[in-house]
Amino acid sequence: xxxxxxxxxxxxxxxxxxxxxxxxxxxxxxxxxxxxxxxxxxxxxxxxxxxxxxxxxxxxxxxxxxxxxxxxxxxxxxxxxxxxxxxxxxxxxxxxxxxxxxxxxxxxxxxxxxxxxxxxxxxxxxxxxxxxxxxxxxxxxxxxxxxxxxxxxxxxxxxxxxxxxxxxxxxxxxxxxxxxxxxxxxxxxxxxxxxxxxxxxxxxxxxxxxxxxxxxxxxxxxxxxxxxxxxxxxxxxxxxxxxxxxxxxxxxxxxxxxx
Numbered sequence: 624x625x626x627x628x629x630x631x632x633x634x635x636x637x638x639x640x641x642x643x644x645x646x647x648x649x650x651x652x653x654x655x656x657x658x659x660x661x662x663x664x665x666x667x668x669x670x671x672x673x674x675x676x677x678x679x680x681x682x683x684x685x686x687x688x689x690x691x692x693x694x695x696x697x698x699x700x701x702x703x704x705x706x707x708x709x710x711x712x713x714x715x716x717x718x719x720x721x722x723x724x725x726x727x728x729x730x731x732x733x734x735x736x737x738x739x740x741x742x743x744x745x746x747x748x749x750x751x752x753x754x755x756x757x758x759x760x761x762x763x764x765x766x767x768x769x770x771x772x773x774x775x776x777x778x779x780x781x782x783x784x785x786x787x788x789x790x791x792x793x794x795x796x797x798x799x800x801x802x803x804x805x806x807x808x809x810x811x812x813x814x815x816x817x818x819x820x821x822x823x824x825x826x827x828x829x830x831x832x833x834x835x836x837x838x839x840x841x842x843x844x845x846x847x848x849x850x851x852x853x854x855x856x857x858x859x860x861x862x863x864x865x866x867x868x869x870x871x872x873x874x875x876x877x878x879x880x881x882x
Contacts, residue, residue: 666700667693684715691743695736704731712777717870719744720777740829747773752797760792760863761826767828768866768873775832775868783810783831788863795822810847812854819860829853829865838869845881852882 670689674682682690688705696704711729712718717739718726726737733827753768760767767786774797775782782802787795798818801809810831819827831844840848848865855862865876876882 630853635694666702685709688715688718691739692736695733695739704729707731713870716773717777719747720773722779744773752794754782760786760788770831771866771868772873775830776870776873778832779834781832781834783829785815785818786828787819787822787831788826788828789823792826792863795824797851812847812851815851816858816860818855819855820858824860826861826863828863830866831865833867833869836870838867838872838874840865840867840874840876840879840881845876848876848882 652738670682670686674686674690679687679690685702685705688708689701692701692705705791708718708726708729709715712721712725713830721740723734723737723741724730726740727734748770751766751773755880771784775784782799784797784799786797800815800818801811815827815829829848833839844865848862852862853863863877865882867874867876
């Protein structure tokens with residue numbers, strides 16, 4: 624049997640004609656390899672290129688989340704996980720505001736992934752705190768509302784926090800006075816006032832969250848606020864407002880005429 628002999632660019636058969644089938648073999652192999660490749664091959668690089676070219680603001684939430692997940696998950700397709708997280712927690716803010724324990728209940732989220740996501744939330748929180756601390760709180764109300772929403776809107780349990788202000792209404796400290804259940808955090812007016820005296824605060828802003836999503840103040844919220852106001856007034860400490868933060872908005876006692 625006469626074997627085909629090699630020629631430049633392919634093979635030729637016994638008759639001296641090019642063997643087109645053999646010459647096409649490399650192209651067929653390349654096409655087969657491409658067909659067998661995972662659909663997400665090259666997706667990470669394309670997504671990074673889009674982010675660099677059009678800016679992060681142009682990306683949908685799930686793609687922003689993908690970029691974060693790339694750090695902790697160096698290989699594979701993370702788009703399904705990004706969409707699963709958004710479905711579980713309702714929004715990008717909900718994902719970032721979830722606790723480490725809550726994040727790890729999602730399949731595919733280990734300690735490293737959860738920590739990276741919480742790192743993003745912590746950066747946003749500290750940036751917001753800096754914006755509030757640089758100016759008198761009363762004159763930067765929108766920055767304050769953005770800050771407390773970042774801090775509390777997606778907390779799974781109720782928290783009671785106090786912003787302590789100096790004579791110029793600048794932030795001295797933001798402290799969590801108590802953590803509670805899904806619908807209650809015990810508050811002790813004397814402890815709030817005592818801490819204000821320790822910090823030499825001239826005014827305070829009360830803040831707590833409603834994990835259920837509705838920021839409407841409850842009867843218990845109104846009664847507790849009155850107690851804090853009375854205790855503070857006796858020591859010439861002003862209560863500027865009480866903010867109730869929830870996923871669906873923020874309620875201000877002062878704006879509602881409750882203070």
